[in-house]
Amino acid sequence: CQTGEVAADPQLYDQSYLSPVTIGNSELMLDFDTGSADLWCFSTESPAVQSAGHGLYNPSTGTELDGAFWDITYGDQSAASGNVFADKVVVGGVTATKQAIEAATSVSYEFTEDVASDGLLGLAFSSINTILPQPQTTFFDTVRNTLAKAVFTVDLKKGAAGSYTFGYIDSSKYSGAITYVPVNTANGFWQFTADGYSGGGNNASTGRGGVAIADTGTSLLYLPASVAKGYYSGVQGASFDFRQGGYTLPCSATPPDFNVAIGGKTFTVPGSYINYAPLRAGSSTCFGGIQADSGIGFSIFGDVFLKAVYAIFDDSGSSPKLGFAAQ
Ligand SMILES: CC[C@H](C)[C@H](NC(=O)[C@H](C)NC(=O)[C@@H](CCSC)NC[C@@H](N)Cc1ccccc1)C(=O)O
Numbered sequence: 001c002q003t004g005e006v007a008a009d010p011q012l013y014d015q016s017y018l019s020p021v022t023i024g025n026s027e028l029m030l031d032f033d034t035g036s037a038d039l040w041c042f043s044t045e046s047p048a049v050q051s052a053g054h055g056l057y058n059p060s061t062g063t064e065l066d067g068a069f070w071d072i073t074y075g076d077q078s079a080a081s082g083n084v085f086a087d088k089v090v091v092g093g094v095t096a097t098k099q100a101i102e103a104a105t106s107v108s109y110e111f112t113e114d115v116a117s118d119g120l121l122g123l124a125f126s127s128i129n130t131i132l133p134q135p136q137t138t139f140f141d142t143v144r145n146t147l148a149k150a151v152f153t154v155d156l157k158k159g160a161a162g163s164y165t166f167g168y169i170d171s172s173k174y175s176g177a178i179t180y181v182p183v184n185t186a187n188g189f190w191q192f193t194a195d196g197y198s199g200g201g202n203n204a205s206t207g208r209g210g211v212a213i214a215d216t217g218t219s220l221l222y223l224p225a226s227v228a229k230g231y232y233s234g235v236q237g238a239s240f241d242f243r244q245g246g247y248t249l250p251c252s253a254t255p256p257d258f259n260v261a262i263g264g265k266t267f268t269v270p271g272s273y274i275n276y277a278p279l280r281a282g283s284s285t286c287f288g289g290i291q292a293d294s295g296i297g298f299s300i301f302g303d304v305f306l307k308a309v310y311a312i313f314d315d316s317g318s319s320p321k322l323g324f325a326a327q
Contacts, residue, residue, distance in 0.1 A: 001148040003167035006092030008032065008156055011116055013277035014303055015219050017156055018117055019164060022090040023101055024061030028118035032164055033217030034154070034190055034313065035300070037129040037138050038072050039089070040080055040102035041119030042111075050107050053115035059103055062087035070102045070131045075218070075296065078110040084131055089139055091121075094166045096143045100129075100136030120217065123152065123313065125320075128188030140166070140315075150316040154216055155327070156307040158273055174310035174325035179263040183320040189213040190313055191298065192322050195261040197227050199268075201234025209261065211298045214311060214322055218302030220276065221258075221269065222293035231258060231274075231290055238288065244279060247288035251278055258290060260305065262324055269308045276304065 008017040009029075018029040028041050042054040062085030071081035082105040089099040104111075104119070111117065122129070122138050129135040144150045147167035155173045156162040169178075184191045194209040210224055223231075228247060232238040234256060238249035249255060255271040269289075276289035289304040312323030 001167070002094045002143060002146050003148050003165070004092030004094035005163050005165045005170070008154075008162040008164055010157070010159060010161065013219075014156075014158060014307065015277075016114075016117065017162065017216070017303065019091070019121070021121060022088075023057050024059075024087045026055060026057050028055040028057060029116060030119050030121040031117050031217055032123055033120045033215070034123040035213060035215030035217045036072065036074065036120060037122040037124040037126055037188060038070060038102050038131070039099065039119070039121045039139055040070065040072070040082065040104055042107070043082070043103035043105075045082065046104050046107065050112045051104075052112075055118040057101060057103055057119075059085045059087070059101070062101060065100065065131075065136075068131055068134065068136075072130045075300075076110065078108045080104050080107040080111060082106065084136070091139060092164070092166060094143055094147070096139055099139055099142050100131060102131065123216070124190065125185050125188045127185065144315065151312055151314045154306055154311040154313065156216065156303055158307050162307070169312055169323075174327060176326050178310075178312060178323040178325040179265040180312075180314070180321045180323045181263040183322050184211075185320060187213075187298075189215070190320070190322055192262070194299065194301075195264065197223065197258070197260055199258040200231030200256050202230045212301050213298055214301050214306065214313070216303065216306060218300050219304065220300075220302050221290050221304040222296060222300040222302070223290055224299065225292040225294050228290050228292040231256075232288065244287065246291045248279065248285050249275060249288055251275060251284050251286040253286075255288075265324070267305075267309050267324055267326065269305055273304050273308060
């Protein structure tokens with residue numbers, strides 16, 4: 001029965017968190033992403049102009065999945081594609097002897113430019129894995145039956161290293177009880193329903209909750225437009241900036257805390273998490289950590305929310321569930 005723990009290292013402004021993963025005989029830094037289901041990385045097959053500065057997977061240690069290819073697009077319209085190998089993957093001591101590794105032969109500029117990240121490790125449901133003609137399993141699904149308990153947990157922190165655990169819940173990482181809610185897997189995400197919101201101006205239109213996904217690969221907290229508007233109506237100097245494509249606020253502001261009711265329990269995002277980052281280095285205007293989820297179809301509980309809680313992604317029972325606890 002395997003269990004393991006791996007660090008989650010924050011990048012600038014907590015824009016993403018990277019974890020060390022051994023693939024074949026390379027150690028790469030991957031972005032663990034509960035909002036997608038592909039494990040892909042830069043490789044010796046990637047064009048040098050796209051992979052400069054990145055750690056590379058060398059497929060010589062793997063076995064090619066003949067005829068298999070993959071092509072993924074993300075919500076921010078970034079994308080990657082390539083071919084597939086089976087190889088050994090080790091995460092925090094947990095070993096998958098034969099995991100589908102998606103070697104990139106093409107990536108969009110967002111990935112080329114983010115030189116700290118060597119790829120993504122998807123932790124959504126394998127139903128949305130993009131490998132054709134036969135989708136393959138995520139790392140979690142590959143090792144699931146070898147784990148002491150079919151769970152993984154997420155403990156992200158603001159401006160500090162957090163961790164992911166596989167196969168166990170770490171009682172030292174949370175206080176109080178864990179609140180569990182059911183997960184709807186129809187879209188392949190860890191999708192749940194939030195009961196309601198409060199905090200900020202006009203108390204962020206409490207009452208109306210909504211459908212949301214828990215997404216470690218998204219930096220911010222995307223909420224219904226009315227909730228985001230209501231929240232910032234109470235923040236001096238905040239406004240929706242069309243050019244920036246979102247709410248901005250003075251970097252000097254300390255916005256109010258924001259509360260989310262889930263499963264009858266209230267979880268608080270400290271206001272300081274919502275003064276997210278300067279628009280550009282030295283700017284006195286900052287981009288808000290809460291933004292509107294317009295056009296997405298559901299809310300996204302990204303890192304701004306997840307770093308305020310201890311999150312349990314539990315697939316050990318008859319149906320998957322999400323647990324949240326105060327840190
Ligand atoms: C709706 C977005 C596209 C089009 C949709 N793709 C998805 O839903 C993919 C799997 N997930 C994602 O794009 C989102 C979840 C749904 S948001 C609409 N999360 C993963 C993203 N944050 C990963 C990432 C990490 C670092 C840099 C960039 C991107 C599709 O393929 O249909």
